[in-house]
Amino acid sequence: MVRSVEIMDTTLRDGEQTSGVSFNAREKLTIARLLLEELRVSRIEIASARVSQGEQQAVRAVAEWAAAKGYADRVEALGFIDGGLSLDWLGAAGCRVVNLLAKGSRRHCEGQLRRTPEQHLADVRAEILAAVDRDMRVNLYLEDWSNGMRHSPDYVYAMLDGLADAPVQRFLCPDTLGVLDPYDTERFCRDLVARYPHLRFDFHAHNDYDLAVANTAAAVRAGFHGVHVTVNGLGERAGNAPLSSTVAVLHDRLGCKTGIDETKINRVSRTVESHTGIRIPANRPIVGESVFTQCAGIHADGDNKNNLYFNELLPERFGRVREYALGKTSGKANILKNLEVLGIDLDEAAMRKVTERVVELSDKKELVTVEDLPYIVADVLRYDLADNPVRILNYSLSLAQGLRPVATLKIEIHDRPYEQTSAGDGQYDAFMRALRQIYREQLGREFPMLRDYAVSIPPGGRTDAFVQTIITWEMDGRVFKTRGLDADQTEAAIKATIKMLNIIEINYNDNGC
Numbered sequence: 001m002v003r004s005v006e007i008m009d010t011t012l013r014d015g016e017q018t019s020g021v022s023f024n025a026r027e028k029l030t031i032a033r034l035l036l037e038e039l040r041v042s043r044i045e046i047a048s049a050r051v052s053q054g055e056q057q058a059v060r061a062v063a064e065w066a067a068a069k070g071y072a073d074r075v076e077a078l079g080f081i082d083g084g085l086s087l088d089w090l091g092a093a094g095c096r097v098v099n100l101l102a103k104g105s106r107r108h109c110e111g112q113l114r115r116t117p118e119q120h121l122a123d124v125r126a127e128i129l130a131a132v133d134r135d136m137r138v139n140l141y142l143e144d145w146s147n148g149m150r151h152s153p154d155y156v157y158a159m160l161d162g163l164a165d166a167p168v169q170r171f172l173c174p175d176t177l178g179v180l181d182p183y184d185t186e187r188f189c190r191d192l193v194a195r196y197p198h199l200r201f202d203f204h205a206h207n208d209y210d211l212a213v214a215n216t217a218a219a220v221r222a223g224f225h226g227v228h229v230t231v232n233g234l235g236e237r238a239g240n241a242p243l244s245s246t247v248a249v250l251h252d253r254l255g256c257k258t259g260i261d262e263t264k265i266n267r268v269s270r271t272v273e274s275h276t277g278i279r280i281p282a283n284r285p286i287v288g289e290s291v292f293t294q295c296a297g298i299h300a301d302g303d304n305k306n307n308l309y310f311n312e313l314l315p316e317r318f319g320r321v322r323e324y325a326l327g328k329t330s331g332k333a334n335i336l337k338n339l340e341v342l343g344i345d346l347d348e349a350a351m352r353k354v355t356e357r358v359v360e361l362s363d364k365k366e367l368v369t370v371e372d373l374p375y376i377v378a379d380v381l382r383y384d385l386a387d388n389p390v391r392i393l394n395y396s397l398s399l400a401q402g403l404r405p406v407a408t409l410k411i412e413i414h415d416r417p418y419e420q421t422s423a424g425d426g427q428y429d430a431f432m433r434a435l436r437q438i439y440r441e442q443l444g445r446e447f448p449m450l451r452d453y454a455v456s457i458p459p460g461g462r463t464d465a466f467v468q469t470i471i472t473w474e475m476d477g478r479v480f481k482t483r484g485l486d487a488d489q490t491e492a493a494i495k496a497t498i499k500m501l502n503i504i505e506i507n508y509n510d511n512g513c
C-alpha cells in the first residue's frame with residue numbers, strides 16, 4: 001500500500017525567520033492560498049505568536065480566509081509556554097491550531113527557561129489544557145529535540161511519557177540546529193516510533209550541513225507521519241528542507257503520496273522568490289533556472305537516442321521544459337535542438353560553421369543565448385542583417401535634474417514607420433513606455449512582459465567597460481532571454497530589446513500567431 005505523508009509548509013513562520021525576509025498581510029494571504037489551494041500541502045504554519053500588531057492582523061486575515069474556506073484546522077501558528085499569553089494573542093487573531101513550543105532537550109529546558117524538567121512538564125501540560133479550554137487544537141514542538149536525543153534521551157522520553165495521554169495531535173521533532181545526519185535521524189525516529197506507536201510524529205529539518213532533505217527522507221523511512229518544509233528552502237540560518245526536492249524524493253525514492261500538485265511547484269517558488277527578493281540559485285534542484293538545461297554535447301546527443309540522459313525528474317512534471325545550452329561544451333546536437341525550436345533548417349556545412357562560431361564565442365567567455373542563434377546564423381552565413389523586420393530609425397532620450405526622463409522613438413516594422421514620445425521613471429522606462437504604446441495602441445498587439453533585467457560588467461570596476469544587459473521576457477507563457485552589449489547601459493538594454501522585437505516578429509507574427 002502507498003504510504004501517505006503529511007506535508008506541513010512553514011514558509012510563513014520559519015521561512016520568515018530568514019534574514020531579511022518579512023511578509024505583509026497581503027503577501028501572507030497570497031502565499032497561504034497558493035500553498036493550500038494550488039500546491040495542496042496538508043497544513044501550513046503562518047506565524048509565531050506575540051510578534052507584533054501587524055503580524056496579528058496578518059494572522060487574522062489568513063485565519064478568516066481559511067475559516068470561510070473550511071481550512072481552519074490546516075492553518076497553524078507557533079505559541080510559547082507563557083501562561084496563556086500566546087494563546088490569548090492567537091485566539092484574538094482567530095487561529096484554531098497552536099503549535100506549542102516546548103523544550104526537547106534538558107540543556108534548553110534548564111539553560112534557557114531555568115526550569116527543572118518536572119516544572120517544565122507541568123507548565124506544558126497546563127498550557128495544553130488552557131489551549132483546549134479555548135477550543136484550540138494542539139501540536140507540540142520539542143525544541144532542540146535532536147540534541148535531546150543525542151545528549152539527554154531520558155529527558156525526551158520523560159516528556160513524551162508525561163504527555164502521552166495529553167490532547168496533543170502531533171509531536172513535532174525539530175533538528176533545531178541542523179546537526180543530524182540521515183543515519184542518526186533514522187535511528188532516533190525509529191526509536192520514538194517503536195516506543196510510542198500510538199503517537200503521531202512530524203520531523204522538522206534545518207539545512208546547516210546541507211542534509212535537510214536527506215534527513216527528512218530518513219525520518220519518513222523510519223515511520224514519521226509528517227514533515228516540515230519551506231518554499232525555496234527559506235528558514236532560520238541555512239533554512240529548512242525545500243518543499244520542491246523533499247516532495248520529489250518522497251514521491252520518487254520512497255514511493256510516498258503527499259497530495260502535492262507537482263506542476264504548481266515552480267510557479268509557487270517564483271512567487272515566493274518575488275515576495276522575498278531572495279533569488280533562487282540557478283542550480284537549485286527542480287526550481288533552479290538551469291537544472292533542466294543540458295550543456296554537454298554528448299548529453300544532448302544521448303537525449304536524441306532513447307533519452308539516455310533523462311532521469312525521473314522530467315521538467316514537464318514541474319511545469320517546466322528541457323533546454324539545451326549553447327557554449328563551448330556544445331556539439332552539433334545542442335545546436336540542432338535549438339534550431340529545431342526556432343524552426344531553422346541548416347545543411348551540414350552550415351551546421352559545422354555555426355557550431356564552430358558558438359564554441360569560439362563562448363571560449364571568449366561570451367554568454368550565448370538561444371535567441372542569439374539566428375544572429376549567429378545570419379552572421380556566419382552572411383545573410384543580410386538588414387532583413388530584420390523591426391529596425392530602430394531614430395531615438396532620443398532626455399535626462400534632466402528634477403524632470404522626468406522622456407524618450408522619443410521612431411521605429412520601422414516591416415518597412416512601416418511608427419513614432420511615439422513618452423515620459424518614464426528612467427530613460428529605459430520612458431523608451432519602453434513609448435514602445436509599448438506603439439505596439440498596444442498603434443498596432444493593437446500584445447507586448448511581452450519584462451520578467452528580469454540583469455546588468456553585469458567585467459570585473460575591475462571601470463566605468464568605460466562594456467556593459468552586458470540580459471533581459472528575460474515572457475509572452476504567451478514562453479520565457480526567453482535577449483542580450484545587449486554596449487559601453488552605455490541604456491544602449492545595451494535597447495539592443496537587447498530590439499532583439500526581442502525581432503524574435504517575436506519572426507516567431508509569432510510571421511507565422512501568423
Ligand SMILES: CC(=O)SCCNC(=O)CCNC(=O)[C@H](O)C(C)(C)COP(=O)(O)OP(=O)(O)OC[C@H]1O[C@@H](n2cnc3c(N)ncnc32)[C@H](O)[C@@H]1OP(=O)(O)O
Binds near residue numbers: 049143
Ligand atoms: C522553533 C523556533 O524556531 S523558535 C522561534 C520562535 N519564534 C520567535 O522567537 C519569533 C517571535 N519571538 C518574539 O517575537 C519574541 O522573542 C517574544 C515576543 C516571543 C519574546 O520576546 P522577549 O520577551 O523580548 O524575549 P526574547 O525575545 O529575548 O526571548 C527570550 C525569552 O523567551 C523565553 N523562552 C525561550 N523559549 C521559550 C518557550 N519555548 N516558551 C516560553 N518562553 C521561552 C526565554 O526563557 C527568555 O525569557 P527571559 O527573558 O524571561 O529569560
